[in-house]
Amino acid sequence: MSVPQLTDAERDAALAELEGWTLRGDGKAIECTFEFDDFVQAFGFMTRVAILAQSQDHHPEWFNVYNRVEITLTTHDAGGLSQRDVTLAKAIDHLL
Amino acid sequence: MSVPQLTDAERDAALAELEGWTLRGDGKAIECTFEFDDFVQAFGFMTRVAILAQSQDHHPEWFNVYNRVEITLTTHDAGGLSQRDVTLAKAIDHLL
Numbered sequence: 001m002s003v004p005q006l007t008d009a010e011r012d013a014a015l016a017e018l019e020g021w022t023l024r025g026d027g028k029a030i031e032c033t034f035e036f037d038d039f040v041q042a043f044g045f046m047t048r049v050a051i052l053a054q055s056q057d058h059h060p061e062w063f064n065v066y067n068r069v070e071i072t073l074t075t076h077d078a079g080g081l082s083q084r085d086v087t088l089a090k091a092i093d094h095l096l
Numbered sequence: 097m098s099v100p101q102l103t104d105a106e107r108d109a110a111l112a113e114l115e116g117w118t119l120r121g122d123g124k125a126i127e128c129t130f131e132f133d134d135f136v137q138a139f140g141f142m143t144r145v146a147i148l149a150q151s152q153d154h155h156p157e158w159f160n161v162y163n164r165v166e167i168t169l170t171t172h173d174a175g176g177l178s179q180r181d182v183t184l185a186k187a188i189d190h191l192l
């Protein structure tokens with residue numbers, strides 16, 4: 001694995017700083033659901049996230065239906081959660 | 097339900113015309129997975145689909161991870177598959 005996983009203490013500290021993100025059941029990812037007024041608002045948000053993700057070379061797993069966007073962040077090169085996920089999650093929160 | 101569901105015959109005829117779309121197990125949706133070279137290509141495709149969807153006022157349920165886009169089309173107002181899904185699927189295929 002080329003990227004270090006967060007320790008449990010680092011993970012807990014990161015989650016405490018993030019708004020609305022929760023740890024996935026297996027502890028290997030963080031998840032957040034965002035709701036908007038309509039599809040145009042939701043996809044506009046996704047476009048901003050896409051540009052962030054590309055600039056950080058770290059990409060989400062995400063699902064959209066109409067006004068709802070569900071984002072999962074994990075680091076395959078770490079086999080779990082890394083600082084990359086926390087950095088992207090903070091940048092996403094900062095958009096809103 | 098304000099939108100008519102496709103009959104079985106209409107559904108089968110539509111599926112025969114679509115490239116790569118399959119009926120979901122419950123028969124109430126069609127699904128297709130698209131693969132691209134990278135995230136920028138995948139999200140570029142999603143942006144084009146988003147504009148199509150908005151112009152048709154019919155929106156996908158979709159999932160993306162990196163270069164892969166999984167699209168599910170169903171019509172909630174029909175409780176299953178309608179002509180709207182077929183029209184959007186054809187328009188999506190036409191993009192590629």
